[in-house]
Amino acid sequence: MQVFLKVWRQADAKSEGQFVTYTVENVTEDMSFFEMLDMLNNQLVLKGKEPIAFDHDCREGICGTCGLFINGRAHGPLRGITTCQLHMRSFDDGANIVVEPWRAEAFPVIKDLIVDRTAFDRIISAGGYISVNTGGVPDANTIPVPKPKADEAFDAATCIGCGACVATCKNSSAMLFVAAKVSHLALLPQGQVERKQRALNLVAAMDMEGFGACTNTGACEIECPKEISIVHIARLNREFLKASLL
Amino acid sequence: MVLDAKIPGGPLAEKWTQHRFDLKLVNPANKRKYNIIIVGTGLAGASAAASLAELGYNVDAFSYHESPRRAHSIAAQGGINAAKNYPNDGDSIFRLFYDTIKGGDYRSREANVYRLAEVSNAIIDQCVAQGVPFAREYGGLLDNRSFGGAQVSRTFYARGQTGQQLLLGAYSAFARQMKAGKVRFHPRHEMLDLVLVDGHAKGIITRNLINGEIRSYAADAVILASGGYGNVFFLSTNAMASNATAIWRAYKKGAYFANPCFTQIHPTCIPLSSEHQSKLTLMSESLRNDGRVWVPKKKGDSRAPNDIPEEERDYYLERIYPSFGNLVPRDVASRRAKEMCDTGHGVGPTGLAVYLDFEDVIGRKGKQWVSDKYGNLFDMYQQITGENPYEVPMRIYPAVHYTMGGLWVDYNLMSTVPGLFVLGEANFSDHGANRLGASALMQGLADGYFIIPYTIGDYLAKHPHGKTDTNQESFKTTTREVEEKLNQLLAVDGSQTVDDIHKELGRILWEYVGMARNREGLEKALKLIPQLRETFWKEVKVPGTAKELNPELEKAGRVADFLELGELMARDALHREESCGGHFREEYQTEENEALRDDEKFAYVAAWEFQGTGEPAKLHKEVLIFENVELTTRSYK
Numbered sequence: 001m002q003v004f005l006k007v008w009r010q011a012d013a014k015s016e017g018q019f020v021t022y023t024v025e026n027v028t029e030d031m032s033f034f035e036m037l038d039m040l041n042n043q044l045v046l047k048g049k050e051p052i053a054f055d056h057d058c059r060e061g062i063c064g065t066c067g068l069f070i071n072g073r074a075h076g077p078l079r080g081i082t083t084c085q086l087h088m089r090s091f092d093d094g095a096n097i098v099v100e101p102w103r104a105e106a107f108p109v110i111k112d113l114i115v116d117r118t119a120f121d122r123i124i125s126a127g128g129y130i131s132v133n134t135g136g137v138p139d140a141n142t143i144p145v146p147k148p149k150a151d152e153a154f155d156a157a158t159c160i161g162c163g164a165c166v167a168t169c170k171n172s173s174a175m176l177f178v179a180a181k182v183s184h185l186a187l188l189p190q191g192q193v194e195r196k197q198r199a200l201n202l203v204a205a206m207d208m209e210g211f212g213a214c215t216n217t218g219a220c221e222i223e224c225p226k227e228i229s230i231v232h233i234a235r236l237n238r239e240f241l242k243a244s245l246l
Numbered sequence: 247m248v249l250d251a252k253i254p255g256g257p258l259a260e261k262w263t264q265h266r267f268d269l270k271l272v273n274p275a276n277k278r279k280y281n282i283i284i285v286g287t288g289l290a291g292a293s294a295a296a297s298l299a300e301l302g303y304n305v306d307a308f309s310y311h312e313s314p315r316r317a318h319s320i321a322a323q324g325g326i327n328a329a330k331n332y333p334n335d336g337d338s339i340f341r342l343f344y345d346t347i348k349g350g351d352y353r354s355r356e357a358n359v360y361r362l363a364e365v366s367n368a369i370i371d372q373c374v375a376q377g378v379p380f381a382r383e384y385g386g387l388l389d390n391r392s393f394g395g396a397q398v399s400r401t402f403y404a405r406g407q408t409g410q411q412l413l414l415g416a417y418s419a420f421a422r423q424m425k426a427g428k429v430r431f432h433p434r435h436e437m438l439d440l441v442l443v444d445g446h447a448k449g450i451i452t453r454n455l456i457n458g459e460i461r462s463y464a465a466d467a468v469i470l471a472s473g474g475y476g477n478v479f480f481l482s483t484n485a486m487a488s489n490a491t492a493i494w495r496a497y498k499k500g501a502y503f504a505n506p507c508f509t510q511i512h513p514t515c516i517p518l519s520s521e522h523q524s525k526l527t528l529m530s531e532s533l534r535n536d537g538r539v540w541v542p543k544k545k546g547d548s549r550a551p552n553d554i555p556e557e558e559r560d561y562y563l564e565r566i567y568p569s570f571g572n573l574v575p576r577d578v579a580s581r582r583a584k585e586m587c588d589t590g591h592g593v594g595p596t597g598l599a600v601y602l603d604f605e606d607v608i609g610r611k612g613k614q615w616v617s618d619k620y621g622n623l624f625d626m627y628q629q630i631t632g633e634n635p636y637e638v639p640m641r642i643y644p645a646v647h648y649t650m651g652g653l654w655v656d657y658n659l660m661s662t663v664p665g666l667f668v669l670g671e672a673n674f675s676d677h678g679a680n681r682l683g684a685s686a687l688m689q690g691l692a693d694g695y696f697i698i699p700y701t702i703g704d705y706l707a708k709h710p711h712g713k714t715d716t717n718q719e720s721f722k723t724t725t726r727e728v729e730e731k732l733n734q735l736l737a738v739d740g741s742q743t744v745d746d747i748h749k750e751l752g753r754i755l756w757e758y759v760g761m762a763r764n765r766e767g768l769e770k771a772l773k774l775i776p777q778l779r780e781t782f783w784k785e786v787k788v789p790g791t792a793k794e795l796n797p798e799l800e801k802a803g804r805v806a807d808f809l810e811l812g813e814l815m816a817r818d819a820l821h822r823e824e825s826c827g828g829h830f831r832e833e834y835q836t837e838e839n840e841a842l843r844d845d846e847k848f849a850y851v852a853a854w855e856f857q858g859t860g861e862p863a864k865l866h867k868e869v870l871i872f873e874n875v876e877l878t879t880r881s882y883k
Binding site for chain 1: 315
């Protein structure tokens with residue numbers, strides 16, 4: 001099959017970007033989307049042209065490095081997967097495919113399709129942890145956790161920090177990302193000591209990084225490759241409110 | 247130079263306790279005067295950075311990723327071992343030690359492995375305290391499952407995403423120290439060389455991957471936690487950027503490289519489907535707990551799997567190994583799968599696959615139970631292959647997964663370069679010739695949380711802090727060398743892409759230095775690899791400049807190193823005239839096609855010293871002494 005790509009190219013953070021079109025021939029259905037881009041890049045290199053820069057690493061949907069906006073959808077047309085798990089069998093022969101980077105003020109473009117998501121690290125370092133040093137902790141089984149709670153905490157902890165929630169949100173809000181961390185730790189007994197301060201600190205850090213507010217549109221939950229529910233946003237709101245009042 | 251592993255005296259079970267007492271300490275008030283560089287922020291690097299910063303040291307941590315949470319530790323699926331014996335099924339520190347030594351086919355150091363087993367329990371405690379959401383029983387306590395190479399259930403897990411949850415735990419501790427100002431994180435910075443001052447590791451040269459800036463960093467000690475080198479094969483389960491550059495350049499600066507030929511081929515990966523494929527995907531070994539491996543009894547049977555009746559299926563692992571069945575160690579399972587395919591029993595379009603079938607367990611426990619336990623793996627499989635594993639058996643084939651070899655380190659995890667420490671998969675220390683499942687996470691965190699914080703103090707206490715700064719001559723010389731090498735890569739301007747040459751290297755290594763090796767093939771590889779290296783330096787095409795974000799240039803530097811490392815792997819495999827663990831020499835096998843060790847001649851660690859590119863490396867031997875286990879032929883029957 002062949003596909004027609006319209007790809008965002010931008011030399012660096014300061015330059016202006018533009019769409020560039022490419023025709024990719026000899027695409028096979030079992031290729032992943034990135035393998036199709038690899039093939040195109042290989043051809044570009046041999047022609048002495050600059051290949052398209054995009055972020056990717058594990059190519060199995062867990063590292064959170066990749067993230068392309070494909071035909072207006074974060075991580076492409078399917079639900080519950082990252083861009084690296086998208087295969088060409090999801091497209092028709094002759095398809096037009098528009099490829100853009102995540103677009104959000106807090107995620108400035110570094111080059112082409114690569115954006116800077118270090119804002120997420122700064123949010124986590126504001127308190128997305130339990131303050132324990134190495135050593136001197138109790139035996140693991142002295143802290144029983146009811147299985148349903150543990151499972152729910154896991155559902156939140158499964159966030160891969162890819163930023164699809166931000167990219168798809170009309171407000172560029174990072175609420176789902178922040179909610180996932182607050183919820184994960186608020187559900188566990190280990191997380192109780194710093195529970196209130198954590199909610200306040202993470203929300204403050206999120207605001208400072210320039211992410212927008214949440215207006216409950218729910219797009220984030222639909223595009224999240226780990227299908228993290230906005231129930232966690234509701235919990236974050238409660239946590240934040242309780243922490244602010246008490 | 248005589249290799250001194252610095253193994254403490256005394257009985258096995260007391261070595262580490264005694265050693266911790268014997269190690270020199272750095273006064274708490276002095277710790278903040280010491281600077282430590284850590285390269286790599288996966289499980290080993292992030293846990294070390296956090297733990298050392300908590301002690302008061304100043305840490306500069308470097309990663310070519312944008313965040314520590316991207317490291318490939320995140321992709322580990324199945325679990326982490328510990329000798330807690332929570333299930334009351336007979337586990338103990340000694341049994342975990344014994345299984346690991348035996349699983350490694352008696353090519354690892356007793357003292358290191360025992361220490362690993364000893365600290366394993368503290369890792370679980372630490373992770374739970376950090377909020378890692380391990381799987382639990384209904385009573386609220388931790389759940390365990392079984393894994394290959396063991397007859398007890400000692401594996402802690404978080405669905406099929408254990409590596410992710412452990413890395414996020416280490417990352418959270420790391421982030422906390424970033425906030426505290428004790429860890430300075432340098433994202434998207436790649437280490438391109440090690441700097442020695444008076445023979446000691448005192449700094450690194452990095453390239454900022456965003457703008458190409460080359461910079462020097464000085465410190466009182468350097469830690470490499472940069473992962474394994476499985477990507478030398480091009481196709482592996484490693485992430486695309488995983489590479490050997492940090493350890494390889496340290497090797498060229500004098501750190502010995504140990505057992506480079508010990509690579510692990512994982513038995514349960516999704517088979518290769520096309521020449522465009524960029525990587526292989528692992529299906530966790532935990533699936534072998536409940537899945538049954540089989541091939542059709544009839545050669546070349548092209549019927550759909552569900553049309554092949556029970557009596558015409560060969561559940562070969564259960565047949566050959568009645569006591570371990572589908573849970574034999576990885577090397578054994580991989581070799582048997584290859585043998586089945588080589589003898590015409592392979593399935594799927596290429597004939598290079600065997601079935602991993604869940605029909606049995608779905609019938610016994612229901613689809614929901616299977617989905618709760620392995621849901622994400624089943625989804626991943628379906629996404630890649632377009633087939634539904636709840637209805638059709640998975641097709642699996644072995645793929646390169648892990649490298650047991652790495653830089654040689656002593657008991658203190660220090661390499662042959664003083665002041666250079668190596669942690670996690672980057673070192674060679676604990677897995678011998680074959681790593682057991684769920685032991686990589688254990689080793690990475692053991693090294694980072696519980697070993698390096700003690701052992702590095704001994705080195706630092708003996709060497710005054712702050713003696714080095716980047717104005718010293720060796721930083722300038724090394725910077726020039728790094729810049730020259732980048733310019734050379736750009737100057738070739740040939741007609742082949744980096745990937746083309748990397749794929750060719752991968753084909754040579756898979757063919758001759760892969761799952762089964764022989765003298766003829768290895769000698770051939772030793773001719774082909776240097777030729778390919780020559781082609782690379784004449785024909786590679788790297789676009790762009792060194793002063794910008796240039797992924798092709800990054801890859802080129804890494805592949806240039808792989809082209810040297812591949813040769814060393816072949817040399818090591820050729821010299822080791824025995825079969826052990828993941829190293830299977832066809833000339834040395836038992837009548838039942840099992841690995842045939844030669845303990846008389848080869849019960850040693852092969853540590854190679856760099857002699858110049860293209861020159862054969864020099865072999866040093868660290869003889870392995872076994873005082874607590876008897877060397878037997880591994881039998882999983």
